[in-house]
Amino acid sequence: MEQQVTVIQTDGNSATVRGRRASACGDCAGKASCSTMGSWRERLIDLHVKNTIGAEVGDEVLLEVPDGLLLKVAFRIYALPMLVFVLTGAVVAWLAGQMGWPAQELLAALAALISVPVTYLLLLRGSNSAKADLDVRMLRIVNHGGCHIPIRPV
The missing domain is CATH 1.10.287 (Helix Hairpins)
Incomplete structure (x- = not known):
C-alpha cells in the first residue's frame, strides 16, 4: 500500500511525516456524509521514517507500507x-x-x-x-515544497 504524506521535520537520516490516516473503508463515494468511526473529521498521523531519498521539510513524498503490516x-x-x-x-x-x-x-x-x-x-x-518488521519506507518525492513532479508508473 502506498500513501502520500508531507515532511514536517528532518533530523539527519530520519524524517517526521504527517499524513491523513487511512480509514477502514477507504475513499468511497459517501465519504463526505459517512459517520463510521468518526470519519467526519480529518484524522492526521505523524510518523518517523528513514529519510532514504533526501526529502526536505515541505516536500510531499510517497511512502510504501508493507502489505503484511x-x-x-x-x-x-x-x-x-x-x-x-x-x-x-x-x-x-x-x-x-x-x-x-x-x-x-x-x-x-x-x-x-x-x-x-x-x-x-x-x-x-x-x-x-519489533519496529524493524513494521518500517515504512520512502519511495520518491512527489512535490518539492510545492513544485509538482509527475509520478511515473513503475
Missing part, C-alpha cells in the same frame, strides 16, 4: 493477548484442579484477566525490537 499489528494487538488470556485461564484451571485448590474457576478467571495487561506491557516493552 496490518495483519502483524492486528495479531500483536488483538490475537496474541486473547490467545494468552485463553491459555492462561486453561492452564491455571487445570493446575488448580490437579493441586486441589478451592475456587478453581475464580483463580483461572483472575489469572486470565491479569495476563492481558501483562501481555500488553510485554508487547510495549519489546516494541522497539
Whole structure:
C-alpha cells in the first residue's frame, strides 16, 4: 500500500511525516456524509521514517507500507493477548484442579484477566525490537515544497 504524506521535520537520516490516516473503508463515494468511526473529521498521523531519498521539510513524498503490516499489528494487538488470556485461564484451571485448590474457576478467571495487561506491557516493552518488521519506507518525492513532479508508473 502506498500513501502520500508531507515532511514536517528532518533530523539527519530520519524524517517526521504527517499524513491523513487511512480509514477502514477507504475513499468511497459517501465519504463526505459517512459517520463510521468518526470519519467526519480529518484524522492526521505523524510518523518517523528513514529519510532514504533526501526529502526536505515541505516536500510531499510517497511512502510504501508493507502489505503484511496490518495483519502483524492486528495479531500483536488483538490475537496474541486473547490467545494468552485463553491459555492462561486453561492452564491455571487445570493446575488448580490437579493441586486441589478451592475456587478453581475464580483463580483461572483472575489469572486470565491479569495476563492481558501483562501481555500488553510485554508487547510495549519489546516494541522497539519489533519496529524493524513494521518500517515504512520512502519511495520518491512527489512535490518539492510545492513544485509538482509527475509520478511515473513503475
